[in-house]
Amino acid sequence: MSAKHLNYLSSEQALADFAVLIKDLKKTLPGAQKSPVIAIGGSYGGMLAAWLRMKYPSSVAGALAASAPILQFIVPCGEFYRVVTHDFTISSANCSSSIRRSWPAIERFAATAEGLQWMSLTFGLCAPLKSPEDVFAFKAWLQETWVNLAMVDYPYEANFLQPLPAWPVKVACKHLQFTAGASDRELLYGISQAVRVYYNHTGAAACLNTSQTGTSSLGYLGWFYQSCTEMVMPMCTDGIQDMFEPEPWNFQAFSDECFNTFGVRPRQDWAETVYGGRDIRAHSNIIFSNGNLDPWISGGVTHSMSESVVAILVDGGAHHLDLRYNNEHDPESVIKTRTLEVRYFKEWIRQAARTLRSES
Template sequence: MKACLLVVVALVLFSSLGESKRRFSRFKDVSTRRVKSRDQTIPTPDEFFFANLVDHYSFVHPTQTYQMRYLVTDAYYLGKGYPIFFYAGNEGDIYSFYNNTGFMFTLASEFGALVVFAEHRYYGESLPFGNQSYTKENIGYLTSEQAMADYAVFISDYKAQKPELSESKVVVFGGSYGGMLASWLRMRYPNVFVGALAASAPIWQFEGQMPRGGEQFSEVATRDFLLSGPECPTGIRAGFEEIMIQAGRGQPGLDLLTEQFMLCSPLQSDQVYDLVSFLENGYVYMAMTDYPSASNFLQPMPAWPVDVSCQYWLHKKPTSPEELFTAMRLSVGVYYNYTGEAGSCFDINEDISSNLGDQAWNYQACTEMIMPVQTNGKTDMFLPAPWIYSDYVTYCQETFDVTPRPGWTDISFWGHQISAASNIIFSNGMLDPWRPGGVTYNISSSVTAIIIQHGAHHLDLRTPLPSDPLSVQMARSQETEIIRSWLE
C-alpha cells in the first residue's frame, strides 16, 4: 500500500572496479508517491482536519498542535450502536490508502459501519511545521509512538463529540507499515480499539528479530519470478552481472548501457548503482504487487505482472549483452512503462529521487524502523548486497544526525512476546516479499495468522473482484467472521 509499508530503506555495500560504493535499495511500499484514480465503487469521502498535539509525551508545550487530516464516509453507516472502521494511515498521502482499501468498504456495507481514515503525521498534508517539518529541529516528533497516540486521541475525541458514536466499537485496519501500526494500536490501546486487521505487517522484520537461516525478502521476490519459469530469474541475474561487466569496460560499456536501456541521459560511472537500484526496484515492486487483476497501485500494470514480465525471458537464451539488456529493459518496463505513457526513455533518477514522503520515511528508517533487507546473488536474482549495520549507522548519522536504536522495537512493540495480545488478525500472502518478517502462525486463539496462497502485498485489503483467487476469497471470509465475533 503505499499500501504501502511497508516500507524500508536498506543500506548495502557493493564492491566493484576496485572500490566500494554505498547505495540504497528502497524496498518499500511507494504507492503514495502520487494519488491514483479512485475505484469507482468506493464512495467519495468528506475531508476534515483535527487539532492534534505535536508532542503527546511532554507537558512542556501542552498547547502546541498541528492539523491532522482525516477522511470520513457515512455511506454505509446505519446509526447509533454500529461500529467505526478506522484505517491507521501509513507513510504517505491518506487518499492513496483510501483509494486502495476497498475491502474496508465491503465490510462497512455488511456491518453498517462508519469509515474513517486518518493521515500519518509528517505525510500528505499532515505536516506539524508546514514546509519546515523536515528540519533537524522539527523532525524529531516523527515517531510511530506519536502517530499512534494521534490516532488514539483523535478517535476518542471524535466519539466523544458525537453522542451517537459513544458506544461504537472501533476496529482498526492497516496494510504494510499501516498494518504494523494497526496491530500495535490494539496492543497499546485495547481500551480504544476492539480489534485489528493487520495485513502484510512485517512486525518481525527488525534487526535481531528475523530468524537466522530463514527465508529472506529477496528470496521470496526471486521465487515469485521462478514460478513463471526458471529462465526468468536466471536471465535477470545474468543481466545484473553483465551490467557490472560492462561498467568495468569504462566509457564504451557505459555507452552500451545507456543505449540498450534507453536511458534519458548518458550513464555516468557514478550512476551504475543507480541503474541497478532502478532495475531492482522495478522487479521487487512487481513481486509485491503481483495482483490477479490490472492495478494502478504503484504504477499502471496488468494482471499478474510477474508472468507478463517473464514472457521476455521464457524459451529464450540471450547470447550477447545486447540481447540480455533488451530482455531486461522490456521485462522491467512492465512495471515502469506498461502503458507506454511514461515516454520513450527511462529516467533512472525518477524512482530514486527523494520527495517529502521519502524523506520522512528515510528518517523513520534511521530511528525506529530498522528493517534489514539484503541480497546474496546466489539464492536470489540480485547482485550481492549484504546488510552492514555499521554502514547504516554512518548513513543515518551523516544524513539526519541520529543514531538508530535497533533494540527499541523489542521493548516498545513487544518483539516476539505478543502472546498477551488479543483480537489481532495477521494476514500474509505467499507471494509477498515482506511475508518472512510477518506473523505467519497463530499466537493464540485470538491472535490469528491467515496465509493467502496466491496473495501479494495486502491483496486482501483491496476491492474484492471476481478474478481474485480462491485463497484470498477464503481469507476475506475468515477475516469477516472474526471481525463479526469482535462486534457481537
C-alpha cells in the first residue's frame, strides 16, 4: 500500500462511496428505484452504518450499528481495558489477578538466558525469545490475545478470529485459577495453556507465532492508517483497575509513530468534529446494539437518545453477537434483540413508503 492510495482510506470517502453505490443500484436494478435501504454493520462497519444515516439520510431509511464504538474517541482512555478485565474477572475466581501477576513474572524469567529459553519452550514459540525487544513484543502479543478472547467470547464454537470453543474466556480461565502463593513457573505455565485456547484450540499449530494474533484478515494495516489520520482512539492501562501493565496514553508518541510509519500525523479531534460525538439527538432511525461482554461497549452508545435513536444492551453478548447466525445456544437476550431490530426495520420501511406516496 502506498501513501498515494492510502489517502482514499477514510470514513468520509467510504460513506460517499456507499451513497453513490446505493444511488447506482437503485437506477440499475429492476424494481429497486423506490426500495428503502437499511444500513447494517458491526464494529467499524457499524460505525459506518450509523454515520451513513447521519450524513446521507436520503440514501438509507435507517441503520443498525452493532458494537459500533462511535464514542471511543472521547471516553476515558482506560475504559476499554477495564471491560476486558471485567470479562476475565467474572469468568473465574483469580483469573484476572493471575494475568495481572504474570507480567512481573515474565520480567523475572526474562532476566536470565535460562528463563528466556524456558518461556520459549513452554509457550511453544516459533521464534525463541532472545532480547528485551522480543520480550516486549511477547507481552504485547499476550495483551492482544486477552483482548481478542474477550471480544469473541461467544456462547458456542466459532471461528470469527480463530477456531475457538464455546465461552473461550471461561475455558482459558480454567488454567488461571492461581492464588497469590503460586510460583512464577506455575503461573506462566498456566498462562501458556490459556493462550493455547486462542491459538491452538484445534491442536493443529506446530508452534505459536508471536507476530500473529489472528486479526490479519481484518485489515490491520488499513485500520492503523485510519487511526493515524482520523480514528484516534486513546487507550491506556493502569494495572489497578485493569489486569495489564501500566501504560499511559501518549498522543505525541502515537503521532510520531504514525509519522514514522506513514508520513502522516493524526487529527486528534476530527472524528468528534465531523460526526458530532455524543450530540446525535437530532438524527433518527438508528439502533445501537452492544453486548456487555464486548470491550468495544466502552465507546458505544448505551443509552437511547430519542424514540428513534435507540440503544439495546445484549446481556451476555460479545462483539456484534446479534449480527451472527442463529444458534441454539444463543442467550435469550440476543434472540429478543434480533426480534426488536426487525420490528424497527419494518417500521422504517413503512415510514419510507409513506414518504414516497406523499411525494408522488
